Amino acid sequence: MVRHRSAEKRVRQALKKRMRTKVYQGNVRSKIKKVLQLIEAGKTEEARVAGRLAESAIARAVSKGVINKRKCSRLTSRLMAKVNRAAAVTPPQS
Numbered sequence: 001m002v003r004h005r006s007a008e009k010r011v012r013q014a015l016k017k018r019m020r021t022k023v024y025q026g027n028v029r030s031k032i033k034k035v036l037q038l039i040e041a042g043k044t045e046e047a048r049v050a051g052r053l054a055e056s057a058i059a060r061a062v063s064k065g066v067i068n069k070r071k072c073s074r075l076t077s078r079l080m081a082k083v084n085r086a087a088a089v090t091p092p093q094s
Helices: 005-041 044-063 069-089
Strands: none
Touching: 005 044, 005 069, 044 069
């Protein structure tokens, strides 16, 4: 149990920040999972669109200070490389 008012405030602030962080991280994770599922299913065009949405979510998390910008670059690069590889392997859908 904290004794000082400033420590109580820091506990409240840390809780708010933790909740905000969980929301953004969960959003990023779910968008990445969706892209990977679309790649597995062979839906490359949908994966490409979902990849752009995932990239946007990752960049938003960086702007909020949830993840590091280097991690953002790494995640985006690897995700789009997977999408591009899948697009090169599968023929265009009609």
